[in-house]
Amino acid sequence: MNSDAPRPITSKEIATYQHDGVVLLPGLFDLEWIDLLDKGLIANCKDPTERSRVWDRDVEGRTMFWDSQAWQGIDEYRQFIFESPAAQIAGQLMKSTHINFYFDAVFVRSPGSQFATPWHQDEPYWSVEGYDTCTLWMPLVPVKRENALAYVPGSHRLDSVFYQYNFGDLNPDGKTAVDQVDFSGITETTLPDIDADPESFGVVSWDMQPGDCVAFNSRIIHGGSGKLHKGTDLRVFTTKWLGDDVRIKFRDCGMDPDHSAVMTEHGLKPGDRPGTDLYPRVWSRT
Numbered sequence: 460m461n462s463d464a465p466r467p468i469t470s471k472e473i474a475t476y477q478h479d480g481v482v483l484l485p486g487l488f489d490l491e492w493i494d495l496l497d498k499g500l501i502a503n504c505k506d507p508t509e510r511s512r513v514w515d516r517d518v519e520g521r522t523m524f525w526d527s528q529a530w531q532g533i534d535e536y537r538q539f540i541f542e543s544p545a546a547q548i549a550g551q552l553m554k555s556t557h558i559n560f561y562f563d564a565v566f567v568r569s570p571g572s573q574f575a576t577p578w579h580q581d582e583p584y585w586s587v588e589g590y591d592t593c594t595l596w597m598p599l600v601p602v603k604r605e606n607a608l609a610y611v612p613g614s615h616r617l618d619s620v621f622y623q624y625n626f627g628d629l630n631p632d633g634k635t636a637v638d639q640v641d642f643s644g645i646t647e648t649t650l651p652d653i654d655a656d657p658e659s660f661g662v663v664s665w666d667m668q669p670g671d672c673v674a675f676n677s678r679i680i681h682g683g684s685g686k687l688h689k690g691t692d693l694r695v696f697t698t699k700w701l702g703d704d705v706r707i708k709f710r711d712c713g714m715d716p717d718h719s720a721v722m723t724e725h726g727l728k729p730g731d732r733p734g735t736d737l738y739p740r741v742w743s744r745t
């Protein structure tokens with residue numbers, strides 16, 4: 460497996476990431492990494508963690524499957540996290556000195572799934588706080604622009620935190636009761652109606668091939684992926700990376716996903732730099 464990306468990241472790509480909070484990075488992962496992740500995803504879907512959820516199952520049996528933090532049980536994910544160019548890519552884009560791994564999340568839509576991810580932000584609801592948070596969104600199959608995750612460029616720099624869609628409501632399997640998250644203490648500011656006029660928000664998304672990835676600041680407003688054409692599936696592997704200014708934060712309400720219990724078990728407390736074997740340091744600038 461090649462730990463170096465097939466090409467260097469350009470200074471223009473870094474500038475775009477910094478300015479827009481999102482950048483398309485074509486051809487940054489050799490296909491052997493994609494094959495490895497696909498193998499891992501098959502194992503993950505066969506044997507999901509207790510955190511996994513089906514967010515949608517429609518009358519035709521089409522599903523949207525989500526799982527998170529599965530890397531400790533899936534060797535292929537672990538190898539990708541520690542040996543692929545992903546951590547270095549995040550470090551270069553964020554101009555960070557050190558990069559810790561936060562967690563993996565997969566979004567698997569069966570062919571023709573009509574489920575669209577609601578518009579939302581990530582970092583304001585995580586158990587960490589910081590500007591230097593980066594997600595790498597990697598489709599393991601080709602995806603058309605209109606089905607790929609979409610972003611509102613520049614929204615990572617807004618002061619506003621928008622009321623989060625309650626993903627706990629998305630569950631046809633009766634697990635909703637344990638998933639409910641109360642966001643009322645965080646904000647009552649609702650997101651604007653982006654779908655009503657995506658152009659006026661400058662919404663971007665791209666046609667992508669396996670090996671391409673989109674990097675985005677986890678404060679950016681993103682969503683809208685899905686609504687697949689008949690016979691087309693979408694298998695996405697994401698990793699979340701933490702840069703220099705990120706610290707542990709336990710919010711009074713609204714953490715989604717809530718890592719506070721496992722962080723406490725690992726001796727981490729609010730204000731600490733994420734670390735331990737749960738959030739390993741994977742890359743440092745030399």
Ligand SMILES: O=C(O)CCC(=O)C(=O)O
Pocket residue numbers: 564566576581594596608681682684685695697
């Ligand atoms: O791929 C998707 O539909 C959602 C991805 C997402 O929201 C995320 O990675 O934060």
